[in-house]
Amino acid sequence: xxxxxxxGAEVKKPGASVKVSCKASGYTFTSYYMxxxxxxxxxxxxxxxxxNPSGGSTSYAQKFQGRVTMTRDTSTSTVYMELSSLxxxxxxxxxxxRRPQLSMVAGFDPWGQGTLVTVSS
Amino acid sequence: xxxxxxxxxxxxxxxxxxxxxxxxxxQGISSYLAWYQQKPGKAxxxxxxxxxxxxxxxxxxxxxxGSGTEFTLTISSLQPEDFATYYCQQLNSxxxxxxxxxxxxxx
Numbered sequence: 001x002x003x004x005x006x007x008g009a010e011v012k013k014p015g016a017s018v019k020v021s022c023k024a025s026g027y028t029f030t031s032y033y034m035x036x037x038x039x040x041x042x043x044x045x046x047x048x049x050x051x052n053p054s055g056g057s058t059s060y061a062q063k064f065q066g067r068v069t070m071t072r073d074t075s076t077s078t079v080y081m082e083l084s085s086l087x088x089x090x091x092x093x094x095x096x097x098r099r100p101q102l103s104m105v106a107g108f109d110p111w112g113q114g115t116l117v118t119v120s121s
Numbered sequence: 122x123x124x125x126x127x128x129x130x131x132x133x134x135x136x137x138x139x140x141x142x143x144x145x146x147x148q149g150i151s152s153y154l155a156w157y158q159q160k161p162g163k164a165x166x167x168x169x170x171x172x173x174x175x176x177x178x179x180x181x182x183x184x185x186x187g188s189g190t191e192f193t194l195t196i197s198s199l200q201p202e203d204f205a206t207y208y209c210q211q212l213n214s215x216x217x218x219x220x221x222x223x224x225x226x227x228x
Contacts, residue, residue, distance in 0.1 A: 035214070044208065044221050044222045045157075045165065045210075047216050050215075061215075064215070097165075105171035105211075105212065106168040106170055106171075107167040108155070108167060108210075109176065110164075110168075
């Protein structure tokens, strides 16, 4: 079955970087875009950006431009999201989520289980 | 950027009630809207896409309607497992924003 499995929880100090992975299985990796969404404690969902696993092209939300980098490894069907210059406000659960490439109407399905990133001195 | 405003942000209801949640877009997005359900400690789950198309496996008590700037999610008869937070998301243009969420709690 289609599955997105993310890496485990991380604790980082302010100013550090974190790299979260999302391993896909059960479908053709290069046929679906991968999105990253985060959720701060008790807050709503915030879209961070998208990567096309086929060619590696990316698009990021303005808020994260210059601090986020999304990459992929087609040999392992894994996408990565690296966030740098971490601050306490980046404490959140980070999710990857799949969306078909050739559809404007399709939603995000499925989602990874989430990775908690805690930024604390 | 397109903003989505959900109302209400909190809703208290009983099992068997009919529940309606509204999502308003700051500009027209045709039918490019999805709805998600999220339970505590879990990832969101896709319920509806294209404003009114039920995702496979989602119970038929869930329905969506609307186009342009006004959308609704309706639960025809609330079940115990439906107590959760619901989010709308616009899929018309980047950034793909979410609404602020509606928490449905047991009365």
